[in-house]
Amino acid sequence: xxxxxxxxxxxxxxxxxxxxxxxxxxxxxxxxxxxxxxxxxxxxxxxxxxxxxxxxxxxxxxxxxxxxxxxxxxxxxxxxxxxxxxxxxxxxxxxxxxxxxxxxxxxxxxxxxxxxxxxxxxxx
Amino acid sequence: xxxxxxxxxxxxxxxxxxxxxxxxxxxxxxxxxxxxxxxxxxxxxxxxxxxxxxxxxxxxxxxxxxxxxxxxxxxxxxxxxxxxxxxxxxxxxxxxxxxxxxxxxxxxxxxxxxxxxxxxxxxx
DNA sequence: TCAATATATTCCGATTTAGGAATGTGTCAA
DNA sequence: TTGACACATTCCTAAATCGGAATATATTGA
Numbered sequence: 556x557x558x559x560x561x562x563x564x565x566x567x568x569x570x571x572x573x574x575x576x577x578x579x580x581x582x583x584x585x586x587x588x589x590x591x592x593x594x595x596x597x598x599x600x601x602x603x604x605x606x607x608x609x610x611x612x613x614x615x616x617x618x619x620x621x622x623x624x625x626x627x628x629x630x631x632x633x634x635x636x637x638x639x640x641x642x643x644x645x646x647x648x649x650x651x652x653x654x655x656x657x658x659x660x661x662x663x664x665x666x667x668x669x670x671x672x673x674x675x676x677x678x679x
Numbered sequence: 680x681x682x683x684x685x686x687x688x689x690x691x692x693x694x695x696x697x698x699x700x701x702x703x704x705x706x707x708x709x710x711x712x713x714x715x716x717x718x719x720x721x722x723x724x725x726x727x728x729x730x731x732x733x734x735x736x737x738x739x740x741x742x743x744x745x746x747x748x749x750x751x752x753x754x755x756x757x758x759x760x761x762x763x764x765x766x767x768x769x770x771x772x773x774x775x776x777x778x779x780x781x782x783x784x785x786x787x788x789x790x791x792x793x794x795x796x797x798x799x800x801x802x803x
Numbered sequence: 804t805c806a807a808t809a810t811a812t813t814c815c816g817a818t819t820t821a822g823g824a825a826t827g828t829g830t831c832a833a
Numbered sequence: 834t835t836g837a838c839a840c841a842t843t844c845c846t847a848a849a850t851c852g853g854a855a856t857a858t859a860t861t862g863a
Contacts (some may be wrong), residue, residue, distance in 0.1 A: 558760065559818075559819060559820080560819095560820080561819095561820070561821080561841095562819080562820075563862065565695075566694045567692060567694045567763075567820095568693035568701075568726045569690060569694075569765075570691045570693075571821085573821090574691075574809075575690075575764070582767070582768070583693050584771075588839080588840090589839070589840060589841090589842085590838095590839065598821095598822070598823095599822075599823070599824095600839085600840070600841095601822075601824085601825095601840090601841075601842080602821075602822050602823080604840060604841055604842085605821080605822080605839095605841085605842090606821095608841080613834095620829095620830095622830070622831075622839095623829075623830045623831060623838065623839050624830095624839065624840085625839080625841090629768075629771075630691055631768040632772045633769030633770065634765055634768050635763050635772055637761070638762075638765045638766065638768070638769060639858080640693075640699070641693075641705070641758055641761050641762045641765060642762065644706070644753075644755040644762070645762060647708075647753075647755030647756065648755060648756045648759055651756065675819090682813085682814080682849095683848075683849055683850080684812095684849095684850080684851095685833085685849095685850070685851080686849080686850075691850095694820095695850090695851085697851090711812090712809080713809070713810060713811090714808095714809065714810085721855095722851095722852070722853095723852075723853070724809085724810070724811095725810085725811075725812080725852075725853075725854085725855095726851075726852050726853080727810095728810060728811055729812090729851085729852080730851095732811080732812095736829085744859095744860095746808050746809090746860070746861075747808065747810080747859070747860040747861060748809065748810085748860095749809080749810065749811090804863100805862100805863085806861100806862090806863085807860100807861085807862085807863100808859100808861080808862100809858100809859085809860080809861100810856080810857100810858085810859085810860100811856100811858075812855100812856080812857065812858090813836095813854100813855085813856075813858105814853105814854085814855080814856095815852100815853090815854085815859085816851105816852100816853095817850100817852095817856100818849100818850080818851080818852105818861105819848100819849080819850070819851090820846090820847100820848085820849070820850085821848080821849090822845100822846095822847095822852085823842100823845090823846090824843100824844100824845085825842100825843085825858105826841100826842080826843075826844095826845080827840100827841080827842070827843085828837100828839100828840085828841075828842090829839085829840085829841100829856105829862085830837100830838080830839085830860080831836100831837085832836090832837085832838105833834100833835085833836090833837105833839080
């Protein structure tokens with residue numbers, strides 16, 4: 556049986572910093588030969604090829620053969636499962652920002668009211 | 680030196696299916712004792728404790744002691760780095776959906792025009 | 804204090820994973 | 834056909850990771 560290689564599910568795929576680095580290189584939407592990616596990274600070609608293989612199996616990149624080159628391109632849709640999963644929690648910190656914003660506005664309003672009432676604010 | 684335990688960065692933290700499961704349990708915003716989480720999962724208490732430890736170090740959950748219980752609560756803000764990272768790619772598939780929608784609308788419009796012109800469409 | 808309960812920690816083995824080195828494969832150009 | 838590229842694959846080792854078992858620690862109640 557084949558020795559288990561790099562992971563192929565998208566969550567594990569993006570867990571590896573170097574694979575996120577590869578994705579960053581591809582994030583302009585252009586296609587890149589393996590060579591060009593290697594030049595932009597600090598690991599050797601076989602390692603890059605293996606990471607690209609993992610990303611491909613995870614559905615995050617696509618390849619086409621062009622001459623002696625393999626052109627890799629980002630398939631951003633492959634990241635959608637991660638986005639969908641994490642988006643569920645967006646409202647938690649959004650809400651918090653809202654609360655902060657609201658508090659700031661309330662404070663500003665209170666200041667304005669105090670100014671309207673002059674330098675000696677009423678106490679209750 | 681200490682035997683390296685579970686990972687503590689947020690990307691690796693959520694790469695583990697069982698840790699995402701823990702997060703799902705906590706996703707109602709309520710606090711849960713370790714016990715209660717164990718009941719909802721298929722792994723033993725020590726494994727759950729270890730996953731909770733990883734999530735805590737990753738900043739995804741918080742703990743407070745209450746009596747002999749440790750109450751865990753989701754800290755959704757800890758997931759923000761993942762959200763921020765993946766959000767950058769949102770536009771790719773959003774755009775694609777837009778394109779599909781636009782094509783559908785263009786086709787529908789073409790059909791309407793053809794209907795206006797009768798069953799024998801002009802050719803160009 | 805002692806037993807029970809809740810949880811963390813340590814120790815361990817099995818498995819996964821990353822990357823280097825070596826090698827295989829396909830394509831091009833002369 | 835041959836050599837030079839571009840890239841993938843295989844083999845290997847070290848390290849990371851997971852989960853079970855056993856054990857440690859803390860809290861509570863009797």
